[in-house]
Amino acid sequence: MSQERVGVDLETSLGYLLKEASSALRAAMEEVLRPLGMSVTHYSCLELLAQRPGLSNSELARGAFVTRQTMNVLLQALERDGYVTRPAEAPVGKALPARLTPRGRRSLEKASAAVRSVEARMLAGLTETEQSAAFRILQSMIHSLRGDNEGA
Amino acid sequence: MSQERVGVDLETSLGYLLKEASSALRAAMEEVLRPLGMSVTHYSCLELLAQRPGLSNSELARGAFVTRQTMNVLLQALERDGYVTRPAEAPVGKALPARLTPRGRRSLEKASAAVRSVEARMLAGLTETEQSAAFRILQSMIHSLRGDNEGA
DNA sequence: TGACTCATGTCAGCATTCTGACATAGGTTG
DNA sequence: CAACCTATGTCAGAATGCTGACATGAGTCA
Numbered sequence: 001m002s003q004e005r006v007g008v009d010l011e012t013s014l015g016y017l018l019k020e021a022s023s024a025l026r027a028a029m030e031e032v033l034r035p036l037g038m039s040v041t042h043y044s045c046l047e048l049l050a051q052r053p054g055l056s057n058s059e060l061a062r063g064a065f066v067t068r069q070t071m072n073v074l075l076q077a078l079e080r081d082g083y084v085t086r087p088a089e090a091p092v093g094k095a096l097p098a099r100l101t102p103r104g105r106r107s108l109e110k111a112s113a114a115v116r117s118v119e120a121r122m123l124a125g126l127t128e129t130e131q132s133a134a135f136r137i138l139q140s141m142i143h144s145l146r147g148d149n150e151g152a
Numbered sequence: 153m154s155q156e157r158v159g160v161d162l163e164t165s166l167g168y169l170l171k172e173a174s175s176a177l178r179a180a181m182e183e184v185l186r187p188l189g190m191s192v193t194h195y196s197c198l199e200l201l202a203q204r205p206g207l208s209n210s211e212l213a214r215g216a217f218v219t220r221q222t223m224n225v226l227l228q229a230l231e232r233d234g235y236v237t238r239p240a241e242a243p244v245g246k247a248l249p250a251r252l253t254p255r256g257r258r259s260l261e262k263a264s265a266a267v268r269s270v271e272a273r274m275l276a277g278l279t280e281t282e283q284s285a286a287f288r289i290l291q292s293m294i295h296s297l298r299g300d301n302e303g304a
Numbered sequence: 305t306g307a308c309t310c311a312t313g314t315c316a317g318c319a320t321t322c323t324g325a326c327a328t329a330g331g332t333t334g
Numbered sequence: 335c336a337a338c339c340t341a342t343g344t345c346a347g348a349a350t351g352c353t354g355a356c357a358t359g360a361g362t363c364a
Binding site for chain 2: 350351352353358359360
């Protein structure tokens with residue numbers, strides 16, 4: 001619109017590109033999940049529970065990259081609507097292991113398929129080799145950012 | 153905490169890994185920007201203006217991956233606090249070209265250095281070749297997700 | 305010229321997520 | 335055992351970003 005290249009490196013910054021890709025992925029997921037009446041966080045919670053039954057609220061929060069307070073709000077809604085069950089008493093400690101109900105599992109099926117198709121579209125232009133490279137590169141970035149390698 | 157590997161593919165999903173990396177990057181940026189009293193969106197806006205002076209509110213919003221309404225609220229605050237100036241009248245159309253004030257430029261300096269150090273840390277474990285690969289791969293993902301290649 | 309379409313700036317209301325705080329359960333350490 | 339530390343679930347308030355809506359300016363096209 002305004003001008004073209006005053007000339008710095010937003011276009012060459014991997015950080016910016018990472019944010020751009022993540023934003024595009026999120027938008028694409030929202031687009032396919034909206035018709036199913038499901039938000040990305042909503043889907044993430046169900047998918048996590050399908051793959052790792054018995055996760056606690058805090059564990060789900062970490063897996064979905066939100067705070068445990070946020071996840072708690074969502075879990076209470078999912079429980080109220082019958083997608084998820086949690087025992088009234090904690091079997092050990094305070095952690096309440098959550099599980100999908102049959103209704104939750106059913107509702108996840110369509111969403112999961114939709115999201116997998118988005119992921120497939122995302123990877124459509126990449127060779128197997130490139131996908132493997134992407135995997136290693138992203139893991140390295142995460143590792144470095146979290147500072148897993150410093151300190152003792 | 154609960155169990156280890158019930159066993160599906162969250163650990164092998166590039167979509168999940170992308171979200172994880174983006175989340176780690178955002179957290180690292182927030183960590184270094186907080187001492188400077190600056191949020192990520194706040195920083196993004198200033199950095200965009202430094203690199204592309206004269207961007208309009210809507211263009212800044214697209215560049216920072218937020219809606220133009222959200223960017224407008226931020227811009228008004230930045231203008232009120234003297235980091236940014238916009239003309240009272242649009243030179244053409246309705247778009248108001250925004251520019252950094254000296255104060256805005258000064259405030260950006262430290263933030264920009266901090267963010268660049270985060271990006272450097274993110275890339276620390278990667279070779280030049282891998283960084284080039286990451287660039288091409290991320291661009292391909294963005295391109296595919298946006299569906300630039302379909303239709304006419 | 306006039307109707308149409310599109311992008312923009314902006315206001316208002318709503319949704320989502322976060323920060324802060326508290327009580328409790330369990331493990332650790334002296 | 336007692337003090338301490340960490341993790342958890344949960345409530346309340348605040349911040350942040352979004353959707354909806356409206357008016358305006360510019361280009362397009364008949």
